[in-house]
Amino acid sequence: MDKWIAVLFIVAIFIFGFLKILLKLIKNQKKLNFTVDFINTFRKFGQEIMNDNYDNESYEWLKRHSYKMQTLAGSFGIAQAYKPAFADYQYTNYQIIVNGISEIRSSYLRMDRGFGYSSLEVTNLRELIMLQDDVLLTYSGHLENISNNIISELKNPLIWFREGVQFIITLPLSLAYWSGIMKYTTYYKLNNNFIIKFISFIVGLIALVSSIITIITGYKPFIDFLKDLF
Numbered sequence: 588m589d590k591w592i593a594v595l596f597i598v599a600i601f602i603f604g605f606l607k608i609l610l611k612l613i614k615n616q617k618k619l620n621f622t623v624d625f626i627n628t629f630r631k632f633g634q635e636i637m638n639d640n641y642d643n644e645s646y647e648w649l650k651r652h653s654y655k656m657q658t659l660a661g662s663f664g665i666a667q668a669y670k671p672a673f674a675d676y677q678y679t680n681y682q683i684i685v686n687g688i689s690e691i692r693s694s695y696l697r698m699d700r701g702f703g704y705s706s707l708e709v710t711n712l713r714e715l716i717m718l719q720d721d722v723l724l725t726y727s728g729h730l731e732n733i734s735n736n737i738i739s740e741l742k743n744p745l746i747w748f749r750e751g752v753q754f755i756i757t758l759p760l761s762l763a764y765w766s767g768i769m770k771y772t773t774y775y776k777l778n779n780n781f782i783i784k785f786i787s788f789i790v791g792l793i794a795l796v797s798s799i800i801t802i803i804t805g806y807k808p809f810i811d812f813l814k815d816l817f
Contacts, residue, residue, distance in 0.1 A: 601744060603752030605653070612737040618659055619730040625649070625656050626723045629688075633716040637693050649688050657684040659797075703803040810817040 620663050632645035657664050669681035671690075678686075740746045756759075763769040 600751035600755070601747045603749070603754045604747035604749065605741070606752050607750045608737060608740050608747065612741065613735060615733050616731060619727065619734060621652075622656070622659070622723065622727045622730060625652060626720075626727060629723065633691070633720065636691065636712065636716070641692075646692055648690070653685045659683055660684060660722065660726045663729065664722050667757050668783060683719055683722050684782065687715060690713050691719070746757060 590739070627728070628648055632642050632649060635642040635645070654680050664680040664682060664684045666683055668677055668679055670677035691712065694708070694715060698708050698712070740750075760769065
């Protein structure tokens, strides 16, 4: 009976770890799918703009989702210093996605109300579109790399075990966060703390060795061995 408990304990750790990694992959894929949708809609909007056709439906979709896209992209979507073309001023910590969508629209409308398009205005508009497209492509590539790394983790049982042990060790922290007792920033820092990870490693190693010995020798002989040892 003790041997079966030890086996089930080890299997449970592997399962918890596998599910944790799988959920991480699903979460990342959702981000990637949303980003791809945003890129496709943005490119359609940008292409229509350059063809002198304002697509208001695409603009409204992009504007509604720009804050979410900006939040997901994080530092990828922020320019520490940004100077618009032909301007004698610059912005700091410029949010490229949120502000860029509006700036492209404003730039096009200014041109549309004028008396013909100058090459400088067209160049400025093209640069605005290319800047945002580059940011979105870079971020989507980052998400693809994360997905590829997670898929590699799904193929490695040792990583399942590591993640399973960490899940069990940090379960009290997760419960505190889910119940609202702990803020996400605190939960994230503690969950990714080196000491916590080191403790998880030691506990996991001890649990693995103990379970294997229990399976091989049985629980009582193992306890008797520890008593004789200490």
